[in-house]
Amino acid sequence: MALPALTLSLQFARFDGVTEHRAALPRAFVARCLRRALDGDAELTVRIVDAEEGQALNRDYRGRDYATNVLTFDYAQEPLVMADLVLCAPVVAAEAKQMKKPLAEHYAHLLVHGALHAQGWDHETSEADAEAMEARETEVLAALGQPDPYARSRRPRKPG
Incomplete structure (x- = not known):
């Protein structure tokens, strides 16, 4: 299966x-x-x-006054996906450190996450949509040789 063509800046x-x-x-x-x-x-x-630009974009376009890990600005899905993905380096680095994972691994997850948003996937609309998006992220990341970013949250908890 041929992968899609990508023009990347x-x-x-x-x-x-x-x-x-x-x-x-x-x-x-x-x-x-x-x-x-x-x-x-x-x-x-x-x-x-940086955090300043990330916070300004999140505030101005989403009404949330804090820097977040990834923002997706999608402009078209047909006939071609057109979008901007903005990743906030300090937030990504802090999250990777907290999760004890390599920076590149966390970036891989957020790039996939943002690309899915650009195609119309949304985890904030319902629990079913969130589960579907997480499953797709996990599938894509596995194809990239990356671990499941949600594995910890899916592990059964021990009683007690």
């Missing part, structure tokens, strides 16, 4: 620590993650930003 804002994020996000890695998550051809911009 990968951008890094200027911020302290950007070198670590550039190292975790080689262009080929980003393209591979996105192409696996896409069901059709796409033109995507991926921008890695």
Whole structure:
């Protein structure tokens, strides 16, 4: 099965620590993650930003005054997926550290997550939609050789 065609613009804002994020996000890695998550051809911009820019975008476009890990601005789904994915480097790094996972692994998850949003997937509409999106993310990440990011939350809890 041929993967979808992808036109990719990968951008890094200027911020302290950007070198670590550039190292975790080689262009080929980003393209591979996105192409696996896409069901059709796409033109995507991926921008890695600092907390200030991430917070401003989240506040101005979603009405939420904090920096979040990934924002997806989807412009078209047919005949071509067109979207901007904005990843907030300090948030992604803090989450990766908290989850004790490599930065690149967490970026892979968020790139897939953002690409699914660009195609209309939404985890905030219902529990069923959230479960479907998580299952698709897990499937795509497995194809990339990445672990299931939701494995911890699905483990049965011990009584007591």
